Amino acid sequence: MKPTRALAIALGALLLTWVAQAAVGYWQVGRLEPVLNEETNLTVPPVPSGLAHTGARVFASQGCLECHSLSARGPKDSADLTRGWGQRRSVARDYLFRDPAMIGTARIGPDLSNIGARMPEGDKLMQHLYDPRLIKKTSTCPTHPWLFATKPAGPKAEPDALQVSPDGWHQLIPTYQARALVAYLQSLNANYALPEAPLK
């Protein structure tokens, strides 16, 4: 085989792969647009807030994806919906405004694609982040104490202080990162129907 022919084959194969996935992928799912939910008169998927957008990066940086996926599958292939992880399967349109868009590759813990609907309470999410064993004793999720500042407990608790205290003398105040992460988790709410994925 001549070097030029080998070069043409290798380059052609790589470009073909790239075009078939990235370019055709863009043509197929990259041009999707939000749709109007006639019940609420709002478009879905909703555009996440700036805080939630920051929270996505905190979520990635804390390595939550090493144990949690962000993609619920349909009833044909999995028990995801029976477990209550969502009311429908995740589809490409759900990820329209996600940056970075993440699906995860592991499930040591539950799928979080709909955690905002399953656990909407910010306090509970904060406590889970600080120490998951406060919510569930058998949890294997690691603690994240560095996401909270410790302040001496005064006569009056700070308005956003956690309900728990590490020693009774101190209160735990969520940092900006913790607030952003909770805002992101709350934004993961897919309880709306899409044309290609109706609610079950």
Next chain:
Amino acid sequence: MNRSTLPQGSTAALVLILGSILASLVGAGLQLLANTQLLVPSLDRLIPMPWFNYGRLVPASQFLLSYGWLGSGLLGVLLILAPRFSGIAFRYGRLLFGGTILWQLAIFSGFTQILLEGSSGLIGMPQPRFVSILLILSFLVLGTGLTRGLGRSWKSGPLLPRLYLLLALLAFPLGLGSAEVLLRGTVTPGSVQIIAQLLWHSFHQHLWLAPLGLVLIFQLLPTLTGRAATSLNLGLLAWIATALLGGWLGTVRASDGPIPSWMQSTGVVASILMAFVAIGNGLLVQNLTEGRWEEIRRNVALRFLSVGAWSYATSYILLAFLSLPWVRPVMVFTVAWPALFEVFHFLFLGCVLAGSVYALLPVAREMGWPNSSALTWHFWCTTLGAAAAASGLLLAGSFQGLALSDAGVPISTLASYLRPFLFVVIFAQFFWLVGQVAFSSVLIASLLRLFPTAAPMAVFRNPTVIRPVSVGHLHG
């Protein structure tokens, strides 16, 4: 060949190989620590710092093992090999050395950034943007050096190594560069970002790392056994198929979800076809090694390369199995995929890298290997350790997948399913680390010439048959 410029290239190669070994020790150590945390979750209370967190340790160790250990090591041995199979010396040795330093700087920066600041969350690309730019820049320098191996000698040596080298040299900058542009350089919709991540994952694993390993297999095995590949047509077919199919293999990591279903189906078909490609390459290796079992038993480099070649075929057969339509939905989010990582990285690429270092470093550094029991420790600990870790993870993944598919099994009990297997995996990974420490010690001692007697060819102790294997023409 202009020998005066060879030492510059060999110094660059040595820096890459030493960096690779350091990365393997640190990366495997962190992997061990991460799995221990999975087994004992309360361990994170000992050091309540972000960098000690499971979520940081896993991407940091994967980055270090993938780019630091295998990437650096394979580039290092190829820097020794390329001028020898082309007969053309590196012209700009200092530039090459600069590229090497830049590569090591990228590895160190990427590792510390992931550990201290966290991963980017992108599949196959946990490092920050500036690290990717450093990697591409240094690869352009090192890759340009390696193209010397493709030069005017195209017709004078075995064709397959050159073809795989060409593929790898094109795939890395094209894949990483376009992934960076799509994922962090422009406003790409989230739905396309996921496709771009899986595309880069495929390029990285199957069009860059695997072809680099195949270059060494198809160059060194014929040299060490004194035989040529029997069917060039089969080899060419396998090469073309690798180039066409390799980029699709990442899409099988998604099941249902946001990836278009036709892409997932194509990924499944590509994975199954790649198993046949790997079997085809396996047949070529079979012809190269058949009847040479005593030499394989005795010669350290040959034994590592043979195990690496068979593990290559095994890893693609395992990938095809995990991609089967009735297996994939069960196994997709389980630790069965890290089992594939173990076979692919530790058994295939790790063994090929070790065999290549044993075969090529004496050529570059005019050093020898001692007849030490550390060689035996290295072989058995690394191969058995990696095989046991992969088996443990595969079994754990099977139980995990079945448990995840049954809504009656609470997710909180999942960890208890994994625990017994995690014990095995941790023990096996520790075993692998012991083997790698043995390798490091014998390598450092050989470089420093601490052994009173040494031979250019590494042999295991107490060989039953003494039959020399010529590596002479590698020296030319």
